[in-house]
Amino acid sequence: MNFYINGEWIGEELEKTDVYNPATGEVVDQVPKGGEREARAAVDAAHGAFPDWAAKTAYERSELLEKWYALIEEHQDELARTMTEEQGKPLKEASGEIAYSNSFIKWYAEEGKRVYGETIPASATDKRLFVIKQPVGVVAAITPWNFPAAMITRKLAPALAVGCTTVLKPSSQTPLTALKLVELAEQAGIPKGVINVVTGSSSEISEAWQSDSRVRKLTFTGSTEIGKQLMSGASETMKKLSLELGGHAPLIVTSDADLDLAAEQAVASKFRNGGQTCVCANRIFVAEEIEEAFTEKFADAVSKLVVGEGLNEETDIGPLIDEDAVEKVMEHIKDATEKGAKVVVGGNRKDGQFIEPTVISGVTDNMVCMKEETFGPLAPISTFKTEDEAIERANATPYGLAAYLFTQNLTRAIKLAEKLDYGIVGVNDGGPSAAQAPFGGWKESGLGREGGHQGIEEYLETKYVSVKLS
Ligand SMILES: NC(=O)c1ccc[n+]([C@@H]2O[C@H](COP(=O)([O-])OP(=O)(O)OC[C@H]3O[C@@H](n4cnc5c(N)ncnc54)[C@H](O)[C@@H]3O)[C@@H](O)[C@H]2O)c1
Numbered sequence: 001m002n003f004y005i006n007g008e009w010i011g012e013e014l015e016k017t018d019v020y021n022p023a024t025g026e027v028v029d030q031v032p033k034g035g036e037r038e039a040r041a042a043v044d045a046a047h048g049a050f051p052d053w054a055a056k057t058a059y060e061r062s063e064l065l066e067k068w069y070a071l072i073e074e075h076q077d078e079l080a081r082t083m084t085e086e087q088g089k090p091l092k093e094a095s096g097e098i099a100y101s102n103s104f105i106k107w108y109a110e111e112g113k114r115v116y117g118e119t120i121p122a123s124a125t126d127k128r129l130f131v132i133k134q135p136v137g138v139v140a141a142i143t144p145w146n147f148p149a150a151m152i153t154r155k156l157a158p159a160l161a162v163g164c165t166t167v168l169k170p171s172s173q174t175p176l177t178a179l180k181l182v183e184l185a186e187q188a189g190i191p192k193g194v195i196n197v198v199t200g201s202s203s204e205i206s207e208a209w210q211s212d213s214r215v216r217k218l219t220f221t222g223s224t225e226i227g228k229q230l231m232s233g234a235s236e237t238m239k240k241l242s243l244e245l246g247g248h249a250p251l252i253v254t255s256d257a258d259l260d261l262a263a264e265q266a267v268a269s270k271f272r273n274g275g276q277t278c279v280c281a282n283r284i285f286v287a288e289e290i291e292e293a294f295t296e297k298f299a300d301a302v303s304k305l306v307v308g309e310g311l312n313e314e315t316d317i318g319p320l321i322d323e324d325a326v327e328k329v330m331e332h333i334k335d336a337t338e339k340g341a342k343v344v345v346g347g348n349r350k351d352g353q354f355i356e357p358t359v360i361s362g363v364t365d366n367m368v369c370m371k372e373e374t375f376g377p378l379a380p381i382s383t384f385k386t387e388d389e390a391i392e393r394a395n396a397t398p399y400g401l402a403a404y405l406f407t408q409n410l411t412r413a414i415k416l417a418e419k420l421d422y423g424i425v426g427v428n429d430g431g432p433s434a435a436q437a438p439f440g441g442w443k444e445s446g447l448g449r450e451g452g453h454q455g456i457e458e459y460l461e462t463k464y465v466s467v468k469l470s
């Protein structure tokens with residue numbers, strides 16, 4: 001597949017990069033290896049298209065987003081298959097992600113029509129004070145491999161809804177889903193230059209965009225390490241920033257939790273996308289008096305998860321994205337067991353890039369898996385004696401994206417949720433993410449929000465207008 005700049009599919013003449021199927025190692029397709037020249041051409045296109053796109057009414061832009069939404073619905077199966085082939089997640093999850101990604105388009109097609117300003121009572125009779133909201137301008141978006149559709153529409157939908165134009169660099173490991181989404185945007189009639197996609201050298205492309213003063217917003221989803229680099233680069237031209245970064249979610253099971261629900265939701269949170277999800281439960285804290293009962297239920301459910309190629313209907317756990325990811329998970333397991341943790345389920349690497357869904361118990365905070373984002377199918381269980389201990393340990397991390405809490409006591413739920421230093425807290429809910437709600441992290445998990453009415457503010461500038469009457 002080629003990439004898309006100013007309404008043209010180009011890149012045929014460029015060197016190509018292979019896109020691999022992580023389940024089989026086979027080459028699925030190739031994409032052009034773009035660089036600085038293509039990155040600048042994309043900004044030229046977006047900058048040129050901005051005035052006309054911003055001048056449309058929110059209703060006109062909404063109609064085009066709705067057409068895009070309808071085409072994605074129509075092509076959901078094809079998109080899901082493409083995602084599974086390039087990212088590895090089970091087809092049922094890929095279909096779910098397409099629907100989730102499309103929900104952002106639907107939500108922001110409407111939300112764009114509700115960008116309100118305000119009037120402010122003046123302190124002088126000959127003045128009128130107004131606040132208006134205007135689109136930021138050209139937006140650069142850089143996205144990760146683990147959610148090849150949702151991480152893109154979670155940015156493009158609000159940006160387009162308010163009149164911004166965009167340049168996008170998807171992960172070089174999973175560019176095909178992004179390119180197919182943009183094919184459908186073109187078919188929907190979204191004008192040339194409004195969406196531009198470049199595949200290729202991350203550093204060359206992002207450096208070109210960071211240094212270009214015409215790019216007024218950088219929105220990045222990925223690791224905290226890269227996010228910090230981009231934050232620094234964006235400061236050169238004072239771009240608005242949205243950073244959706246790494247997570248290290250605690251999942252706390254209190255003594256009065258519904259253990260069947262807690263086990264079910266812990267499996268859902270931990271093993272979605274094979275654990276390669278920023279809001280996955282990474283550390284499971286269980287009240288010591290119910291450790292045995294919870295671990296039995298949780299381990300029993302984990303032992304039933306089917307590992308295999310994502311295109312097989314019965315698969316629950318697909319491959320990890322690459323060899324580095326496999327080695328990281330196996331290192332976390334090795335480190336923990338060498339320090340005294342016990343393998344309750346799994347623990348072994350299978351052929352290729354597959355790892356058995358793994359549960360370890362007797363975990364202590366000196367183990368690497370309790371300090372670093374594992375990003376794979378490893379569930380470490382550690383016990384706690386008091387709620388204060390659980391909260392203190394849960395918060396003892398530079399990350400602050402998602403946290404989970406299981407209790408049947410409403411007062412306890414509210415009080416503990418308020419004490420967790422995280423941007424997202426699931427109470428008896430392992431899957432809180434939704435287009436209508438603000439998704440984002442505290443501390444080193446990021447800046448800004450995606451989703452909800454908060455998510456549209458990221459693409460708007462506020463302007464205060466003071467009128468002195470004659
Ligand atoms: N908070 C969230 O919403 C969220 C969502 C998904 C993933 N993540 C995080 O992303 C990470 C996994 O994704 P990943 O491996 O793709 O992350 P990554 O940071 O390695 O890459 C993310 C994107 O940045 C690009 N990139 C890599 N190096 C770059 C550089 N030097 N300059 C500019 N761009 C560069 C990559 O090509 C990719 O497109 C995990 O830490 C996960 O927690 C966070």
Ligand SMILES: O=C[C@H](O)CS(=O)(=O)O
Binds near residue numbers: 147276277278279433
């Ligand atoms: O991996 C990160 C995604 O943002 C997770 S979610 O699908 O939005 O919950």
